[in-house]
Amino acid sequence: MSRRKQNGFQQTGSWRLNLVRLSFILIGLGLLWRLVDIQVLNPDFLRNQGDARHLRNVPIVAHRGMILDRHGEPLAISTPVHSVWLNPQVTDAEDPKLTKLASILGIDANNIRERIYQNPEREFLYLRRRVKPEISDQVKQLKLGGVSLQREYKRYYPTGEVTAHVVGFTNIDDVGQEGLELTYEPLLTGVPGLRRMVRDSKGNFVGGGDPIRPAKAGENIQLSIDLRLQYLSYNALKNAVEKNGAKSGSAVILDVQTGEVLAMVNQPAFNPNNRYGVSSNDLRNRAVTDLFEPGSTVKPFTIVSGLKSGKFDLDTMINTHPGTFRVSGHTIRDFRDYGIIDLATSIQKSSNVAASKIALELDPMDLWQDFASFGMGVDSGAYFPGEAMGRLPDPRSWRTLDRATLAYGYGLATNTLQLARAYTIIGNGGIMRDVTFIKQDKTPKGRRVFSKDLMETVRGMMELVVLPGGTAQRAAVPNYSVAAKTGTVKKAMAGGYTESEYQSLFAGLIPAKNPRLAMVVVIDEPTGEEYYGGAVAAPVFADVMVGAMRLLNIAPDALPQTQLQVAHQ
Incomplete structure (x- = not known):
């Protein structure tokens, strides 16, 4: 080979070697630039990419x-x-x-x-x-x-x-x-x-993570509920519903002075820890959702209106003979002929005739206003979910018969909680307060709707109801006075009222001299031999209050034992 060709090959090999060297240098410079770009100029990109694959912000349940x-x-x-x-995205479905x-x-x-x-x-x-x-x-x-x-x-x-x-x-x-x-x-x-957690290659979180934001409990x-009274009320109501073969029942106890709900129970009930198979009927809080005509439990309101009008006083006598009273073609009946009686006796005997005659002597607007002052027609102020608004018809639409039947509890509607609130007004001397389920450190403000003297007078009449001759002797509590009223209401049906289905009611205050507790009991459709409020609902009150007086350390107000012994015979 000639020297010229040999030099040519050497020059070509040198050029190629230099090209390879240059390529490596450029690649190295490129890698170096990329390294500088990643580590110095733009370090967040890959970090964010890595975080996106391995870090998660996991919520912390409060x-x-x-x-x-x-x-x-x-x-x-x-x-x-x-x-x-x-x-x-991580779990293998075929694992x-x-x-x-x-x-x-x-x-x-x-x-x-x-x-x-x-x-x-x-x-x-x-x-x-x-x-x-x-x-x-x-x-x-x-x-x-x-x-x-x-x-x-x-x-x-x-x-x-x-x-x-x-x-x-x-x-x-x-x-x-x-x-x-x-x-x-x-x-x-x-x-x-919120907590930042690291995931491993299998998608599982590892380590405790870094807190970003702590959970706030x-x-x-x-609540105002006294669990001891709640248990007493629940057991007494359940026993009464079962004993009388009733469809359902409800009971409420309120603190007379504060409006606090101390107990609220219903039957049927349900277990909130296991609601499998529970019906919507069982879930319903009947004490607030179910409206009913309160019957004779509102007769004290009628008496209040009569006394307040000045047309009646303690000595006023009303002729209820012969135990019936015709109004606009409709016959109003008493249990029997009570003859000529005073206002106190009309409460004790629960005379429909006397209540109707009182109402018909009053101005309709005044009667409506007095019932409204007891909270009829409005809610209790407790803001409990599903509470039904009470119903009190406009007096401008009243007929004579409407006014007469309103006097003994037909034609209006309320619930157990609202009726109990009404009785606290009688018990506390005429002050209207909203009901509350939250424990109160001091007595809430209210507004006066009736005079103290008027409430004490009517309360004294209501004491006769649990004494011999009254309709609620089974509500008597040994060594304590009780102011109360019973009610037995025919249930409404299409075109009138049924003759076979009733609601048994009782509303009471204890001790009557200086009331601390108000309780209302409603038993729906008792099917036993007895259906009157005094026989079905009143015993629930007595069963609960015997224990409640002891638990709350409320001093007896010395009702004569001889009267109580007769009452329980």
Whole structure:
């Protein structure tokens, strides 16, 4: 080979070598530039990309506030539990462990696989909410990719059905659905927190994470309910409903001076901890949702209106002979012919004729105003979910018969809570206060609707109801005076009133001399041998108040024992 060709080959090889060297230098410079760009000029890009794949902001569930009775006894508490969920983007639908997971959770494995295939774009699917600790432990030990546990809280009601209608319950997401759980949802529910968590290659969260925002627990609510009186009322009402074969029942106890609800019970009841198979009928808080015609329990209101008008006084005599009274072609009847009686006796004997004659002597607008002053026709002011508004017809539409029947409780409607509030007005000397379910540290302000003297006068008449000759002798409480009124109401039907279905009512104050408690009992459709309020509803009052007087340490007001012995015979 000539020297010229040899030099040519050497020059070509040198050029190629230099080109390779230059290429490596350029690649190195490119890598160096990229390194500088990533590490110095724009370091956040890859960090964000990595975070997007491995970091998640996980919500921290806030602890729901407790519901307590007036003495601090828990009525609703939240206990920590776990819910099981999976990430369809990570979990392998064909993983053999999936069958084991399904067995642990008690669900169908094919259902889990189907949900994974149908939701490939999602990162979160609940498998089972709020599982028992032993189940969550088994899931954790399974170590299935993409399957994790989320801490939540489960609501638990220690007193079960005894306070179910008052407290209510929450749904699966711990949101109040009924009762005071719903009323005070904004206070009870907390503010969720946030925590940044790292996920491993299997999609599982590792470590404790970094807190971003702490969870804020909900507020505790202390109710006016006295759990001791609640138990007494619940048992007494349940026994009465069962004994008399009744369809349902309700009872309410109010503090006369404050308007606090000390007890509210219903039958039938339900267990808020296990609502499987519970009907909407059982969930209904009848004490606030169900309206009824109050019957003779409003006769004291009629007497109040008569005395207030000045047309009647304690010595006024009313002729009820022969025990019937014709008004606009309709016959108003008494249980028997009471003859000529005074106002006190008309209360004691529960005379429909006397009440009608009093009402017909009064100006319709005045009578309406006095009934309205007892809270008839309006709600109780308690803001309880589902409370039905009372009904008091416009007096401008009243016929003569309407005025006569209103006097003994037909033609208007109220509920158990509203009627109890009306009796607190008689008990506290004429002050109207809103009902409250929250414990009060001091007596709430109210407005005077009747004079104290007038209320004391009518209360004295009502004491005769539980004494010999009265309609509620079975409501007598040893060593305590009771001011009360019974009611027995025919239930309305299409075209009039049924002759076979009744509501038995009782409303009472104790001690009558200086009332502390007002209680109303309603028994719907008793089917036993007795259906009168004095025989069916009044004993519930006595059963509860014997225990209540002792528990509240209320001093006896020395009712003569001889009268009580006769009353219980």
